[in-house]
Amino acid sequence: MSGRALVVGVTGISGGNLAQRLLADGWEVAGLCRRPEGLDQRITPIAADLLDAEAVSAAVRGSAPTHVFFTTWSRRATEAENCDVNGRMLQNLLDATAAEGSVRHVALVTGLKHYLGPFEAYATVQPDTPFSEDQPRLPYENFYYVQEDILFAAAERDGFTWSVHRPHTLIGWALGNAMNMGVTLAVYAAICRETGRGFHFPGSHEQWEAVTDVTDAGLLADHLVWAATTPAAANHALNIVNGDVFRWRRLWPRLAAALSVDPVPFSGEPAPLEQQMADAGEIWPEIVRRHGLRDLGVDSLASWWHTDADLGRTVETFTDMGHSRRLGFLGVRDSESSFTGLFARLRAERIVP
Ligand SMILES: NC(=O)c1ccc[n+]([C@@H]2O[C@H](COP(=O)([O-])OP(=O)(O)OC[C@H]3O[C@@H](n4cnc5c(N)ncnc54)[C@H](OP(=O)(O)O)[C@@H]3O)[C@@H](O)[C@H]2O)c1
Known part of the structure; x- marks a missing residue:
C-alpha cells in the first residue's frame, strides 16, 4: 500500500531516511522544512517555518497528503520553551493539513526521553528497564508529552489514525x-x-x-511505514530500536x-x-x-x-521491542x-x- 506522504522535517535524520524509503516503495512524497535544499528531485519541496501558522497553511495548501510523518523538533534553552515551541510546530501543521481533508494517518517521532526525562531533568532517576510503552509518564514537563496530547486531540477532531514512534539514539545519514x-x-x-x-x-x-541499544535511521523509516499502513498498529505508541x-x-x-x-x-x-x-x-x-x-x-x-x-x-538504558513484535513488526538491524x-x-x- 502506498499513498501521498508529507514528510515534515525532510532533511533531518528521521525525515531524510524515511523519504528515501517511501520513494523506494512508490509513494508520492512531499517534504517540508525551512530550507528544502539539495533534496532528491522526486520529492516535492515545501518550504515553511512551522512556527508561522499562516505560512504553513499556505505552503501545505493543495498538497492533499494521505499520510503525515512528523519528524522534526526545535531545541530551546528550557523544557518550558521546548513544550511551547514544539507543541506549536505540531499544532500549526495539523491545523494546516486538517484543512486539506485528506489525511488518514499521522505518525509522530519522539524518543526515549519519554522515559529518561527532558534534557534539563535528564536521566536523573533510573526508570525501569527495559523501557516499555506502558510505563507511566514521568512527573516532569516534557515536549514529547505535549506533542502526544496535541496529536491525540487532533486525531479525535479530524478522524485520522495515529502512531507514536520512540527511537533511541539514531544512527544514520544526515548532514x-x-x-x-x-x-x-x-x-x-x-x-x-x-x-x-x-x-x-x-x-x-x-x-x-x-x-x-541504538536505532538505525533506516529501521525507524521501516517502522514508520509499517505502522502507517498496518491496521493493527494504528493508535499505538511504539518503541523502535535495532533489536540487538x-x-x-x-x-x-x-x-x-x-x-x-x-x-x-x-x-x-x-x-x-x-x-x-x-x-x-x-x-x-x-x-x-x-x-x-x-x-x-x-x-x-x-x-x-x-x-x-x-x-x-x-x-x-535499553528498550523492549515486544509490543511492535506482537503487532507484526519483525525488522531488526x-x-x-x-x-x-x-x-x-x-x-x-x-x-x-
Ligand atoms: N537524532 C537523534 O539521535 C534522535 C534520537 C531519538 C529521538 N529523536 C527525536 O526524533 C525527532 C525528530 O528529530 P530528528 O533528530 O530526526 O531531527 P533533525 O535531524 O534535527 O531534523 C530536523 C528537521 O526539521 C526541520 N526543521 C527544524 N525546525 C523547523 C521549523 N521551525 N520549521 C520547519 N522545519 C523545521 C529541519 O530542516 P530546516 O532546518 O531546514 O528547517 C530538518 O529537516 C525529535 O523529536 C527528536 O527529539 C532524535
Whole structure:
C-alpha cells in the first residue's frame, strides 16, 4: 500500500531516511522544512517555518497528503520553551493539513526521553528497564508529552489514525542536523587521527559497562511505514530500536578499528567531547583542505553536546521491542553495521577522510 506522504522535517535524520524509503516503495512524497535544499528531485519541496501558522497553511495548501510523518523538533534553552515551541510546530501543521481533508494517518517521532526525562531533568532517576510503552509518564514537563496530547486531540477532531514512534539514539545519514552520534564519532576520530590525539570513550563508567541499544535511521523509516499502513498498529505508541543489544566496552574498540584509530583504554571517567573538541573549528578546515573534503563546517557536522549527554548517562538504558513484535513488526538491524555502514558512506561522499 502506498499513498501521498508529507514528510515534515525532510532533511533531518528521521525525515531524510524515511523519504528515501517511501520513494523506494512508490509513494508520492512531499517534504517540508525551512530550507528544502539539495533534496532528491522526486520529492516535492515545501518550504515553511512551522512556527508561522499562516505560512504553513499556505505552503501545505493543495498538497492533499494521505499520510503525515512528523519528524522534526526545535531545541530551546528550557523544557518550558521546548513544550511551547514544539507543541506549536505540531499544532500549526495539523491545523494546516486538517484543512486539506485528506489525511488518514499521522505518525509522530519522539524518543526515549519519554522515559529518561527532558534534557534539563535528564536521566536523573533510573526508570525501569527495559523501557516499555506502558510505563507511566514521568512527573516532569516534557515536549514529547505535549506533542502526544496535541496529536491525540487532533486525531479525535479530524478522524485520522495515529502512531507514536520512540527511537533511541539514531544512527544514520544526515548532514547538518541537530543530533547525530554516528557523524559526530566519525569527525572525532578523523581529528584524533590527524592530530595524534587519543580516541577516548567520552562517556560514563555506567554506559561503558551497561547493556544498551541504538536505532538505525533506516529501521525507524521501516517502522514508520509499517505502522502507517498496518491496521493493527494504528493508535499505538511504539518503541523502535535495532533489536540487538551491546555494551560500549565491546563496541568502542570495534568502531575505533572501523575508523582507523587506536582507542585509548577507558579511564573510568568521562572525557566530554565538548572539552576535547573545543578547538575543532580551527583544526577542521586544514583536514578538509588536505583531503579535499566537502567543506560543511565542523559545527554543522558534529553535535558534541548530544553525544556527551547520551554516553554520559549514569542510568541503564535499553528498550523492549515486544509490543511492535506482537503487532507484526519483525525488522531488526545489527548495531555495529549501523555505524560502520554510515562511516563508509561518509568516506565515500567525502565528508570525512
Ligand atoms: N537524532 C537523534 O539521535 C534522535 C534520537 C531519538 C529521538 N529523536 C527525536 O526524533 C525527532 C525528530 O528529530 P530528528 O533528530 O530526526 O531531527 P533533525 O535531524 O534535527 O531534523 C530536523 C528537521 O526539521 C526541520 N526543521 C527544524 N525546525 C523547523 C521549523 N521551525 N520549521 C520547519 N522545519 C523545521 C529541519 O530542516 P530546516 O532546518 O531546514 O528547517 C530538518 O529537516 C525529535 O523529536 C527528536 O527529539 C532524535
